[in-house]
Amino acid sequence: MSIDVEQVAAVPAPPEAFPEIIGWTQACMAVRSVLSLNTPVHLRMYIQGHEPLLIDFRHHAFSWSTPLEQFPVDAVHTGLETVPTGPDAPPFFELPGQNLDELLWEMGMHSFDGGPAFWMTPGERYHLTRWPNLNHHSHDLRQVQMIAVLGNGYASPAELAAFAGVELHEAQRLINALSLMRILVRSAAAPAPEVAPPTAAQKKQSLFARLRKRIGR
Amino acid sequence: MAEHVILFTGPMGAGKTTAIRSLSEIEVVSTEAGNSERHIVDKATTTVALDYGEIVIGSDDKVRLYGIPGQKRFNFMWTILKKRAKGMVLLVNTDAPDPIGELTFFLEEFRELYDRGGVVVGVTRSDVLDGPSLDDFHEALERTNPGLVIPVFTVDPRESSQMQNMLLALVVNIEMRAAFGAVPAVAG
Numbered sequence: 401m402s403i404d405v406e407q408v409a410a411v412p413a414p415p416e417a418f419p420e421i422i423g424w425t426q427a428c429m430a431v432r433s434v435l436s437l438n439t440p441v442h443l444r445m446y447i448q449g450h451e452p453l454l455i456d457f458r459h460h461a462f463s464w465s466t467p468l469e470q471f472p473v474d475a476v477h478t479g480l481e482t483v484p485t486g487p488d489a490p491p492f493f494e495l496p497g498q499n500l501d502e503l504l505w506e507m508g509m510h511s512f513d514g515g516p517a518f519w520m521t522p523g524e525r526y527h528l529t530r531w532p533n534l535n536h537h538s539h540d541l542r543q544v545q546m547i548a549v550l551g552n553g554y555a556s557p558a559e560l561a562a563f564a565g566v567e568l569h570e571a572q573r574l575i576n577a578l579s580l581m582r583i584l585v586r587s588a589a590a591p592a593p594e595v596a597p598p599t600a601a602q603k604k605q606s607l608f609a610r611l612r613k614r615i616g617r
Numbered sequence: 618m619a620e621h622v623i624l625f626t627g628p629m630g631a632g633k634t635t636a637i638r639s640l641s642e643i644e645v646v647s648t649e650a651g652n653s654e655r656h657i658v659d660k661a662t663t664t665v666a667l668d669y670g671e672i673v674i675g676s677d678d679k680v681r682l683y684g685i686p687g688q689k690r691f692n693f694m695w696t697i698l699k700k701r702a703k704g705m706v707l708l709v710n711t712d713a714p715d716p717i718g719e720l721t722f723f724l725e726e727f728r729e730l731y732d733r734g735g736v737v738v739g740v741t742r743s744d745v746l747d748g749p750s751l752d753d754f755h756e757a758l759e760r761t762n763p764g765l766v767i768p769v770f771t772v773d774p775r776e777s778s779q780m781q782n783m784l785l786a787l788v789v790n791i792e793m794r795a796a797f798g799a800v801p802a803v804a805g
Contacts, residue, residue, distance in 0.1 A: 460752075496746070530755050531768035534786060535779045544786055548793040551766040598796075607621060607678065608789040614674045615781055 420448075421477045428511045428580055430480055431455070431504065432519060435582060439482075442492040446479030447472070453503075454493050458485065461497035468498075469538070471506045501581050505537040508577025514569030516557070517576045525554035525590040526575055530583045541612050542566050543574055550578070554590035563597045621680045622701045623787070625668070626727060627708035628719045629687035632741045632774035634668045636708060637682045639780040641670025667694065680784075692726070699727055704734045704787045708774065710741045711748025717757045724762065731765070735791035737783050739772035 427445060434441060434457055443455040450472065451465040466472070483492065491497075511517070528550040546564045549555055555563065561571035578584045598606070625633040638645050646669040668684035683702070685694050699705075705727055709720050720738065730736065740754055754769050768786045772779045 528766055531766065531770070531786070533751060533770050534768075534782050535770045535772055541785060541789075544782075545789050545793075548786070548789045551768075551790065552793045552797040552799060606792055607674075607680075608785065608792055610674045610678060611672070611680065611788055612785060614672065615785075617781065617785070 422474055423511065423513075424473075424475065424477075424507045425511045425513075427477060427480070428507050428576075429518060431507065432517075432580060434482075436519075440485050440487075442483040442485050444479075444481040444483060445477060446481075448476035448478055450475070455500065455503070456485075456492035456495075456497065457500070458487075459491055459495055459497070460500045461491075461493075461495060462500050462503045463493040463497045464503075468502055468506055471510070473510045499533075499536065501533065502536050504581045505532060505577050508580040509573045512572075512576055514573055516572055517579060520575075520579065520586075521588070523556075524586045524588050525556045525559070526550060526579070526584045526586050527554045527590065528578065528583060529585055532578065532581065532583065541608075541617055542570070545608070546571060546574055547578075550575075550584070554587060565597065618676070619678045621678065621703050622698070623680060623682050623784070624698055624702045624705045624727070624730070625682065625684040625708065626695070626705055626723050627687055628710065628713050628723075630713065631687065631708035631710045631719075632739075633684040633687065633708055636706065636739070636772075636774035636780050637668045637670040637684050639774060639777045640672065640784060641682055642672055643670060645670040667698070695726065699730050702730055702734065704791050705730045705736045706739060706783055706787060707736060708739045708741055708772070709754070711745045712742050716740075716749055717753060720754060720757055721761050724758075724767075731767070735787055735794055736767050737787040737790070738767060738769040739774070739783055740769065741772055741774055743771040 430443060433439070434443065442457065445453040445455075447453060453462065453464040455462045485492070508517075516522070528547060531547060531551060534544065542564050546560050546566070549560055549563055557572045557575055558568060560575070561568045564571065575584065625636055627633055634645070634647055648667065667686065670682040672680040672682070674680065683698055685691070685698055707720070707723050707727070709716050709723075713719050724731070724736065727736070738754065740751060742748070743751065751769060751771060758765065758767055758769065768790060770779075770783055770786070772783060774780060
């Protein structure tokens, strides 16, 4: 099944007409579409077993009764509504809500089955423009290491995975999330990183590795 | 034993002493005195010399955590300590009189530390509704230091796990900057 993602924001779909979709890939596409086109809409997602998830893009906020610590990776989406809004319209829900980046991190990490997001092109390298607010995202320290690589140079998912010693899909999930949060730039022409993946001895010597071990992370 | 000096800087009241207490595995040595600037920050005492804590890693490494006084009249201390430091945790509280101004002031003051090591910024008291947002801090950094990708997190200095996130992000970023040739190679 496919949907024309460019039209998602423009054509409201009544919940009852929406086919059930498992996972967050289609939701990511809808969010990406709204953010990319700067469409003046809110989003309301219907998810089986949960209260509706509301997104107010103008205030970069969301409202959902489900805590993100219990993020349902295999959520069954039963509806996606766009709600037109404008610069003078009231917020979609009582502000401040929660920071939208916290939701986008989880959505990006749990979409596309670990493959590249549909808006990405093979052969591209990526560079970070802002660090994500790690104190508000569940993360592990290999992801921190990969974020540091992206903050200091351009890397493809494969280069990133090799550098951090993780599976390709782990690097790709991180890139998907950062891309959805719009804190990556990409370039097909960017040079490859000039550093080789650290050797086992280098890893052992790393203060980061020793500190990480010392504080039990 | 290799020693790694990390400075904790920022304006008075940003949470530097608390942050070091959250990280240190020894009883923190603090030198505090009555606050003579209560018209600026309403706290009874403030750091006049420095706070000191440490984390020992096996028999090879010691991470020394120095909190330095936020008042500009103590900047002679800054000069001494920044020469020894490898990295900096800059804490800025959103309820300071001019938080964005404090961010840019301290970054400029300690720019050499960024150039040869690394910096991470912690925004404290981010629940203050009228204070600047995290985006405001990012935009100020991008405006005043274009091209630098400095980690900026909201943080509660009382939370050890959040302070550990900041310290680990600082250390890995210093190492990665060295690996990419942006700073001299990190010893130890």
